[in-house]
Amino acid sequence: MKFLIESYGCQLNMAESAALEMMLLGRGLEKTENPAEADAVIINTCSVRKSAENRIWGRLGFFHAEKKKHSLLLIVTGCMAERMKEELKEEAPFIDAVIGTNEKAEIPDFIIGSPLEKMESYRFLSSYYREGEFSSYVPIMNGCNNFCSYCIVPYVRGREVSRPVDEIIKEIAFLDSKGVREITLLGQNVNSYSAEYEGRHVDFPSLLEIITPYLDNIIFVRFESPHPKDFSDHLISVIASNERVAKHIHLPMQAGSTRILQLMNRKTTREGFLALVQKMKQEIPGLTLSTDVMTGFPTETEKEYEETLSMMEEMGCTEAFMYYFNPREGTRAAAMEGQLDESVKVGRLERLIEEQIARQSRIKKAMLPFTARAIVTGVSRDDSNRYLARGEHNDYFSFASEREHSAGDVVIIDADELKGNTFRGNEHV
Numbered sequence: 001m002k003f004l005i006e007s008y009g010c011q012l013n014m015a016e017s018a019a020l021e022m023m024l025l026g027r028g029l030e031k032t033e034n035p036a037e038a039d040a041v042i043i044n045t046c047s048v049r050k051s052a053e054n055r056i057w058g059r060l061g062f063f064h065a066e067k068k069k070h071s072l073l074l075i076v077t078g079c080m081a082e083r084m085k086e087e088l089k090e091e092a093p094f095i096d097a098v099i100g101t102n103e104k105a106e107i108p109d110f111i112i113g114s115p116l117e118k119m120e121s122y123r124f125l126s127s128y129y130r131e132g133e134f135s136s137y138v139p140i141m142n143g144c145n146n147f148c149s150y151c152i153v154p155y156v157r158g159r160e161v162s163r164p165v166d167e168i169i170k171e172i173a174f175l176d177s178k179g180v181r182e183i184t185l186l187g188q189n190v191n192s193y194s195a196e197y198e199g200r201h202v203d204f205p206s207l208l209e210i211i212t213p214y215l216d217n218i219i220f221v222r223f224e225s226p227h228p229k230d231f232s233d234h235l236i237s238v239i240a241s242n243e244r245v246a247k248h249i250h251l252p253m254q255a256g257s258t259r260i261l262q263l264m265n266r267k268t269t270r271e272g273f274l275a276l277v278q279k280m281k282q283e284i285p286g287l288t289l290s291t292d293v294m295t296g297f298p299t300e301t302e303k304e305y306e307e308t309l310s311m312m313e314e315m316g317c318t319e320a321f322m323y324y325f326n327p328r329e330g331t332r333a334a335a336m337e338g339q340l341d342e343s344v345k346v347g348r349l350e351r352l353i354e355e356q357i358a359r360q361s362r363i364k365k366a367m368l369p370f371t372a373r374a375i376v377t378g379v380s381r382d383d384s385n386r387y388l389a390r391g392e393h394n395d396y397f398s399f400a401s402e403r404e405h406s407a408g409d410v411v412i413i414d415a416d417e418l419k420g421n422t423f424r425g426n427e428h429v
């Protein structure tokens with residue numbers, strides 16, 4: 001029996017798909033990328049943006065046509081399945097099962113014939129490792145209690161649930177033994193992690209301290225996405241002092257005006273966010289930052305948009321995920337008065353992107369020349385004498401070396417040039 005998994009959306013979905021793949025392989029099924037060969041198809045959906053949902057409707061049409069050609073078990077899971085369960089069943093009755101986020105772990109049993117059990121809460125899978133990878137996701141919490149007014153996540157992933165510390169340690173020790181080089185601890189609000197372990201309370205910075213002794217091959221520990229309101233002094237000091245924790249932090253900003261941040265229910269202000277950024281830069285040597293930011297939130301004025309531009313300049317990110325506000329049905333922001341025209345939202349986004357591209361190039365050029373540790377990701381497509389690598393700051397390298405390398409090798413690179421977004425240099429000898 002062959003299976004095919006299509007995944008959309010966030011890293012947690014990717015991690016869950018990797019885990020499902022390993023579970024299905026473990027039960028003797030074969031993986032295929034060819035829909036014509038698949039006996040079972042799992043579509044792991046995303047609901048964060050309307051465009052993602054539209055694309056999935058298109059894929060459902062495609063698999064409906066496949067079902068007419070050969071027998072196929074079609075399963076739709078993930079956030080869109082959670083949000084639109086009834087609509088999917090009505091509009092696409094050819095789907096064999098619509099499975100919510102809490103029951104995702106049941107899919108392998110369902111495929112091999114067991115009835116689906118309704119789960120009251122989210123269950124973590126035992127491992128999210130995909131054979132042969134050197135970079136792995138480690139989900140440590142699921143769900144969100146924050147209810148940012150534009151976000152669908154709390155409705156589709158439910159309330160926060162933290163994975164037990166001993167399960168996380170077990171998985172990390174396993175990943176390390178498999179030669180994994182970097183891990184990303186995942187959660188919708190990763191730094192609100194909270195669990196009990198050996199009779200004491202463990203928060204996110206304590207978890208980072210607990211897992212470090214289990215790391216040998218793993219050289220970079222990353223995490224995504226933290227919320228500014230939960231970014232404690234203890235967390236800053238652990239990042240600063242723990243050499244395994246990558247000195248590149250993704251810190252979602254969303255907007256630069258206090259009024260808009262409050263309408264978004266971000267539980268921070270412009271001044272509070274900037275004070276946090278300043279403290280992080282002061283206390284974490286060599287820190288680089290990335291962020292999420294949007295334009296055109298309902299009622300955003302030109303002046304408030306300018307505040308976003310200036311806050312981006314003050315934050316000084318080497319990367320940014322930039323988008324315009326897209327109302328999600330069922331969220332508070334979708335029902336707010338003062339929705340802006342798409343042309344305004346897009347126009348504001350274009351300038352934001354243009355400025356950020358120039359800024360990140362300027363920041364990266366100012367770093368040169370420098371020497372950095374990086375993980376080899378492969379051979380350059382343009383030049384077979386060069387290798388590609390990714391560094392601690394999520395930066396990309398193309399480097400020449402006298403030695404043979406394979407993906408996952410750790411190298412030291414002397415970088416002396418920036419081409420596009422990629423640093424170029426030579427292996428340090």
Ligand code: SF4
Pocket residue numbers: 144145146147148151152153154188189227
């Ligand atoms: S913190 Fe806000 S944006 Fe992030 S998942 Fe929770 S509700 Fe959504």
